[in-house]
Amino acid sequence: MTEIERHPYDVVVIGAGGAGLRAAVEARASGLRTAIICKSLFGKAHTVMAEGGIAASMGNVNSKDNWQVHFRDTLRGGKFLNNYRMAELHAKESPDRVWELETWGALFDRTPEGKISQRNFGGHEYPRLAHVGDRTGLELIRTMQQAIVSLQQKDAKEFGDAEARIKVFAETTITEIIVNDGVVAGALGYTRESGRFILFEAPAVIIATGGIGKSFKITSNSWEGTGDGQALALKAGSRLVDMEFMQFHPTGMIWPPSVRGLLVTESVRGDGGVLTNSEGRRFMFDYIPAVFKEMYADNEEEGDRWYKDQENNRRPPELLPRDEVARAINSEVKAGRGSPHGGVFLDVSKRLPADVIKKKLPSMWHQFMELADVDITKTAMEVGPTAHYVMGGILVDPDTGAADNVNGLFAAGEVAGGLHGSNRLGGNSLSDLLVFGRRAGAGAVAYVNALGDARTAAPDAEVERAVKEALAPFKNDGGENPYTLHQELQQTTNDLVGIIRTADELQASIGRLAELRSRLSKVTVEGNIQFNPGWHLALDLGNMLLVSECIAKSALMREESRGGHTRDDFPKMSSEWRKVNLVSKATDSGVSVEKRPLPKMPPELISLFEIDELKKYLTEEELTELKGSHS
Amino acid sequence: MSRQVKVRVWRGDKNEGGLKDFDVEVNEGEVVLDIIHRIQATQAPDLAVRWNCKAGKCGSCSAEVNGRPRLMCLTRMNTFGPDETITVTPLRTFPVIRDLVTDVSFNYKKAREIPAFEGPKGLKLGEYRMSQVDVERSQEFRKCIECFLCQDVCHVIRDHEENKESFAGPRFFIRLAELDMHPLDTLDRRREAQEEHGLGFCNITKCCTEVCPEHIRITDNAIIPMKERVADVKYDPARWLGSKISRREERD
Secondary structure: OOOEEEEEOOEEEEOOOHHHHHHHHHHHHOOOOEEEEOOOOOOOOHHHHOOOOEEOOOOOOOOOOOHHHHHHHHHHHOOOOOOHHHHHHHHHHHHHHHHHHHHOOOOOOEOOOOOEOEEOOOOOOOOOEEOOOOOHHHHHHHHHHHHHHHHHHHHHHHHOOOOOOEEEEOOEEEEEEEEEOOEEEEEEEEEOOOOOEEEEEOOEEEEOOOOOHHHOOOEOOOOOOOOHHHHHHHHHOOOEEOOOOEEEEEEEEOOOHHHOOOEOOOHHHHOOOEEEOOOOOOHHHHHOOHHHHHHEOOOHHHHHHHOOOOOOOOEOHHHOOHHHHHHHHHHHHHOOOOOOOOOEEEEOOOOOOHHHHHHHOHHHHHHHHHHHOOOOOOOOEEEEEEEEEEOOEEOEOOOOOEEOOOEOEEEOHHHEOOOOOOOOOOOHHHHHHHHHHHHHHHHHHHHHHHHOOOOOOOOHHHHHHHHHHHHHHHHOOOOEOHHHHHHHHHHHHHHHOOOOEOHHHHHHHHHHHHHHHHHHOOEOOOOOOOOOHHHHHHHHHHHHHHHHHHHHHHHHHOOOOEOOEOEOOEOOOOHHHHOEEEEEEEEOOEEEEEEEEOOOOOHHHHOOOOHHHHOOOOOHHHHHHHHHHHO | OOEEEEEEEEEEEOOOEEEEEEEEEEOOOOEHHHHHHHHHHHOOOOOOOOOOOOOOOOOOOEEEEOOEEEEHHHOEHHHOOOOOOEEEEOOOOOOEEEOOEEOOHHHHHHHHOOOOOOOOOOOOOOOOOOOHHHHHHHHHHHOOOOOOHHHHHOHHHHOOHHHHHHOOOHHHHHHHHHHHHOOOOOOOOHHHHHHOOOHHHOOOOOHHHHHOOOOOOHHHHHHHHHHHHHHHHOOOHHHHHHHHHHHHHHHO
């Protein structure tokens, strides 16, 4: 058997972005020995790229804001497919999670009274996003990183060993959760530097690995977003929910080609940027959907006035939820009204003076100057949709983050599903990480404490099999190049599982994915096991293929258009489909998808909405029942 | 649009290595990291390189391009002459692991040696009050993406392994300055900056400021003010306490 390093822990957190680090702080604060597994260096996780802010109804800028308003906005954004309990917890707990960051040293931008400043964002009724210029994600990750370091400093004092109770395993990738009869026994992975295998023996594993963007050709995601956690959960026997809902952020860079997909923050629109087509028309006024008619300005004058007077005007439609804006841009380009490189124009230069732009949007200014030779204080940006975020994910218990069907497995952050329904609002991701990172940490602690000494051992045969599978690409002589296979996968999802979908294309994509899967077993890796990116990609590819199959099959099953899932052959939203979640699980032959009823919102939450609004989403039957209970 | 360039990439590990030549296609708008990725995808699948965001936000793809510390994702290919050979080597200040990947654990060790933010006692969540002008000074330093290019270029440790023990480097001088200038931090950072972290070694050649991809004015806004305050306070804790109290009164 290959030599394996073994480390016993109480809690293993896979992923060192916002959710993973928040979970780890919680676990360690309860005194449990905690390992953080970090695919890259500590502090480089994709959270770092979040720009706009953290949504939390602190009410610092508009005192009318509160958790109920945030809850409503989140459900509207998700088109009422959200897990109500997650949306409730999220709206209630976000403010404390943001304030807590301050006590760890975070420095948010301030209001004139010295409170945390809050900015406008798509789909949020009031200014709600705590921010640091347009680098809020960096602030979050650094603050969490430094919070972990401060815990290590305490351990150094107490035990003479900084890593006594919390240790970061940098550049380490988990390939399998080791499960014994439906109970977590640990996790197996390799370190990039040496290529050696490590077995983490632990009763609780928290998955916080983020998204699946790297399955798509045009994406805002970094290389790490390869669906590892979703695939780990599936392979361990858990299930995924809502995988058909993929968020295409409306504004990614489109030129030059090497930066295509790179995010252009929504703050550009929040701070006054307007979208125009090649004819100079502010086309978003043509795309306000019926469900949002009352809430958005229907003429430019009112939209413009809103930036100065939000009490008496409705917001401009550039600030509609992301799915609406992305589809609108897509339609404009298809209709031949696109920009020279196939996007539309986003212009903030006419609204704000150059020095204000540089102050409010410093990273955007640098990004365009350095990568595209475009000065956004003088000219418009060219932008188009980019695969950004997967709403779906591991099916979890809202309160504890416990993953479906596997004892000892937890999940939080983008890798978990439910909170965002069919579409996530900007700013709700960073708050998601903190609220549910903490809850998953607490959930794992409660589980481990209840377990006592009854820990499950990792079966040697399982571990051996997992090691063998991870090393397989070195033994294959099929000659497939992992980089080529990855490009073909990205092309497939781009062409067939993109922003607008049809049954024929989805069917074709499932065939293509099966073919790619059979070629995966022929991937050959050159070189040795030390820091070998070809090998790493070969392993990541398996995850991307498995999760892409969940996306394609769920998308084929859902015969309606809602949020991040648009079917050209079923263009309308269906009240019947709103009652259903699609749940994916792994089978011997790949992935199977089945329907599951959406948990029903209790009266105290549903009564936060007016009946007139609910009519747009609920079935006649549900409305009758509701009216009965109201009277 | 596409053209061919000659690229020399250092390949090897801690035991041995050398420059390898590649002929690579370059397209409009591409950066050095695109070229490294193309070499990986077509000629050397096991070429080791660190990268994450490819947008200058994570600070992973640090290397030396034609001898200059750079982020590969922000180094445009059109900044080189059409016939220029481009040489990419790993950061020199840190030990090589493989190819372009170095062991930067020095920095994580130093990070642990700086006591964390210590906020005021007795404030509840949401009760912190700070004015924008006061937080801006520290915010400049919190833009740091930890690419460690400033550490790489710093001559105190670049070719002086022996100084690493007692010198934290520019990245951590801005961390100390950030905490020292934090409106609500309660610890005295200055003596330890001098005595534990080697602030005195720095003779303000400003190389760190020059290579910072975030354009943080490391020398002018962090190191020099810290040096001045260290001089101010040296061995006079009463003066330090006085300065903190008067600062607080100004705020109120």
